[in-house]
Amino acid sequence: TQLLEQSPQFLSIQEGENLTVYCNSSSVFSSLQWYRQEPGEGPVLLVTVVTGGEVKKLKRLTFQFGDARKDSSLHITAAQPGDTGLYLCAGRASGTYKYIFGTGTRLKVLA
Amino acid sequence: EADIYQTPRYLVIGTGKKITLECSQTMGHDKMYWYQQDPGMELHLIHYSYGVNSTEKGDLSSESTVSRIRTEHFPLTLESARPSHTSQYLCASTATGTETQYFGPGTRLLVL
Numbered sequence: 001t002q003l004l005e006q007s008p009q010f011l012s013i014q015e016g017e018n019l020t021v022y023c024n025s026s027s028v029f030s031s032l033q034w035y036r037q038e039p040g041e042g043p044v045l046l047v048t049v050v051t052g053g054e055v056k057k058l059k060r061l062t063f064q065f066g067d068a069r070k071d072s073s074l075h076i077t078a079a080q081p082g083d084t085g086l087y088l089c090a091g092r093a094s095g096t097y098k099y100i101f102g103t104g105t106r107l108k109v110l111a
Numbered sequence: 112e113a114d115i116y117q118t119p120r121y122l123v124i125g126t127g128k129k130i131t132l133e134c135s136q137t138m139g140h141d142k143m144y145w146y147q148q149d150p151g152m153e154l155h156l157i158h159y160s161y162g163v164n165s166t167e168k169g170d171l172s173s174e175s176t177v178s179r180i181r182t183e184h185f186p187l188t189l190e191s192a193r194p195s196h197t198s199q200y201l202c203a204s205t206a207t208g209t210e211t212q213y214f215g216p217g218t219r220l221l222v223l
Contacts, residue, residue: 031210033210033211033212040216040217040219041216041217042201042203042214042215042216042217043154043201043212043214044214045211045212045213048210048211050210086151088153088154090154090212092210097142097159097161097205098156098159098169098170099144099156099212100156100170101146101153101154101155101156102153103152103153104151104152104153106151
């Protein structure tokens with residue numbers, strides 16, 4: 001069974017601080033996605049990475065896919081209260097269109 | 112803006128009742144998914160479909176069933192609801208050749 005472990009599980013920081021969330025697995029994925037979910041809503045896609053070593057930036061968010069395509073990280077620079085939410089990574093194994101979701105990181109940014 | 116809809120948004124029912132959770136998308140996506148999510152936790156895949164008349168069970172054992180008679184419609188049915196079914200159910204869809212899953216707003220189910 002493929003598993004995606006996220007760390008940390010919970011994170012509470014002050015506005016303006018930087019943070020990194022990790023998504024790790026022993027399995028190789030064809031692609032990996034990051035989502036953010038607000039309470040009472042479905043997850044919303046932030047980014048998809050498909051190439052080992054790939055780095056993508058979305059304003060203050062930087063995403064990296066590991067060289068071996070087994071892990072990924074999300075770095076937020078100068079966090080804002082609007083970044084508060086549940087961050088989920090999801091991986092797709094080769095030859096399938098099933099997505100395995102990570103254990104989630106609940107982020108709270110205090111003003 | 113994602114065009115994927117779920118009804119009802121909230122449902123409180125008694126044990127033993129039969130319920131159907133509706134999911135529809137107007138994007139013409141061939142792949143559709145049902146996930147179960149407890150509050151603040153990860154999503155578990157319970158059913159998926161690669162197209163009309165194609166349905167498969169996911170990784171999480173579920174007593175629910177699904178059907179895919181039309182591309183846009185992917186309902187999930189619980190024949191006899193139990194308190195252990197209390198959870199949030201999320202529907203998603205994606206098009207072949209893309210990686211983006213579009214999620215509906217979810218149905219929060221409470222079985223008393």
